[in-house]
Amino acid sequence: MYKQNYKSKLLEDAVDQIASLPGIGRKSALRYALHLLHEPAANVEKFTAAISRMREQVRYCPDCNMISDEGLCPICSDHSRDRGTVCVVESLRDVLSIENTGQYHGLYHVLGGVISPMDGVGPDDLPIKALVDRVGQGEIQEVIMALDTDMEGETTALYIYRQLVPAGIKISTIARGIAFGDDLEYADEFTLGKAIVNRQLFSL
Amino acid sequence: MYKQNYKSKLLEDAVDQIASLPGIGRKSALRYALHLLHEPAANVEKFTAAISRMREQVRYCPDCNMISDEGLCPICSDHSRDRGTVCVVESLRDVLSIENTGQYHGLYHVLGGVISPMDGVGPDDLPIKALVDRVGQGEIQEVIMALDTDMEGETTALYIYRQLVPAGIKISTIARGIAFGDDLEYADEFTLGKAIVNRQLFSL
Numbered sequence: 139m140y141k142q143n144y145k146s147k148l149l150e151d152a153v154d155q156i157a158s159l160p161g162i163g164r165k166s167a168l169r170y171a172l173h174l175l176h177e178p179a180a181n182v183e184k185f186t187a188a189i190s191r192m193r194e195q196v197r198y199c200p201d202c203n204m205i206s207d208e209g210l211c212p213i214c215s216d217h218s219r220d221r222g223t224v225c226v227v228e229s230l231r232d233v234l235s236i237e238n239t240g241q242y243h244g245l246y247h248v249l250g251g252v253i254s255p256m257d258g259v260g261p262d263d264l265p266i267k268a269l270v271d272r273v274g275q276g277e278i279q280e281v282i283m284a285l286d287t288d289m290e291g292e293t294t295a296l297y298i299y300r301q302l303v304p305a306g307i308k309i310s311t312i313a314r315g316i317a318f319g320d321d322l323e324y325a326d327e328f329t330l331g332k333a334i335v336n337r338q339l340f341s342l
Numbered sequence: 343m344y345k346q347n348y349k350s351k352l353l354e355d356a357v358d359q360i361a362s363l364p365g366i367g368r369k370s371a372l373r374y375a376l377h378l379l380h381e382p383a384a385n386v387e388k389f390t391a392a393i394s395r396m397r398e399q400v401r402y403c404p405d406c407n408m409i410s411d412e413g414l415c416p417i418c419s420d421h422s423r424d425r426g427t428v429c430v431v432e433s434l435r436d437v438l439s440i441e442n443t444g445q446y447h448g449l450y451h452v453l454g455g456v457i458s459p460m461d462g463v464g465p466d467d468l469p470i471k472a473l474v475d476r477v478g479q480g481e482i483q484e485v486i487m488a489l490d491t492d493m494e495g496e497t498t499a500l501y502i503y504r505q506l507v508p509a510g511i512k513i514s515t516i517a518r519g520i521a522f523g524d525d526l527e528y529a530d531e532f533t534l535g536k537a538i539v540n541r542q543l544f545s546l
Contacts, residue, residue, distance in 0.1 A: 144438065145409070145441075149396055152396040171393075172433070177397075182393065185360075188356045192350075192355065195352055206349075206350065207351055207352055230376060233349070
């Protein structure tokens with residue numbers, strides 16, 4: 139790999155570390171490092187402290203496995219939410235995306251990953267048993283699967299589905315279809331097919 | 343400003359800090375924060391330590407003002423370099439770009455900024471006197487200006503030029519012209535005009 143000589147080991151180490159973030163190349167990393175280099179020391183201290191503190195102090199919600207500063211997460215401890223519905227997602231990022239829509243008022247279950255034999259992640263590495271136990275407590279009436287449609291996501295959804303069937307609750311999955319603003323002609327045939335089969339009554 | 347609820351103050355603080363880097367939006371910042379959150383604690387410790395160390399320990403070369411881990415920078419202390427030529431640049435980034443070309447073997451003088459009355463940066467805020475003193479020591483025969491062609495850059499170059507004229511040394515500026523791969527028809531007329539006036543003998 140081509141490696142720039144940064145004329146300073148201290149700078150080079152910082153660039154190396156920043157470039158280890160996903161999607162940041164060495165050119166951008168250098169830009170960020172030089173920015174931090176020219177910031178007041180107190181700001182850089184705030185920058186590194188916030189990251190260290192997050193990594194060291196963050197906890198996970200004992201119920202839904204979402205990150206939580208302490209104890210139950212803000213969603214599980216919010217008693218105005220629909221406690222009969224649980225949405226299964228892969229990551230916190232998915233929770234934030236769904237929350238952003240303002241359309242969902244139930245609880246979540248954050249897997250923190252998906253079943254992926256290639257990466258050595260089996261069902262027991264994910265909090266699936268915890269989900270089955272949650273359902274077993276009797277309050278949950280519906281589990282909504284909101285996992286990716288790639289092979290790992292589908293495998294994980296299927297596995298969870300099988301674990302939950304005995305509980306006799308409603309198990310649903312988020313709707314697949316053509317996204318708003320997307321051109322029909324560019325949609326893949328599988329999505330378009332699903333969108334036609336699962337058509338909905340026209341409404342304004 | 344629209345602000346996402348991150349469900350965790352610790353995460354939010356980290357996102358705020360990462361988003362303070364130039365050109366990183368809150369969506370990317372969240373991605374980087376979650377990446378760090380899921381890294382082993384030792385890696386995150388290495389990440390923050392490298393940045394803290396850089397900010398706290400980096401020094402500036404007493405001769406050229408480039409960053410330097412200690413004492414003279416690697417360029418000023420490299421006795422194989424041409425000590426009779428000094429290239430004036432705005433920042434370390436420019437040094438790295440010029441070094442990258444492999445075409446320059448002299449020394450540098452890093453201003454760390456340009457004269458900009460709008461930002462309250464005057465000539466005395468930059469190490470211009472230090473440059474004049476360097477030239478006064480008698481070893482330097484040529485000073486090359488490699489500053490941006492915006493108003494601040496031109497103003498700074500002109501100011502430095504006037505300070506150096508009494509020394510009677512050669513003062514040059516990097517060539518302006520049409521970049522390799524650029525279309526003539528899209529070049530601005532000023533650059534194209536300069537490129538014609540400063541035409542060079544054809545060589546292979």
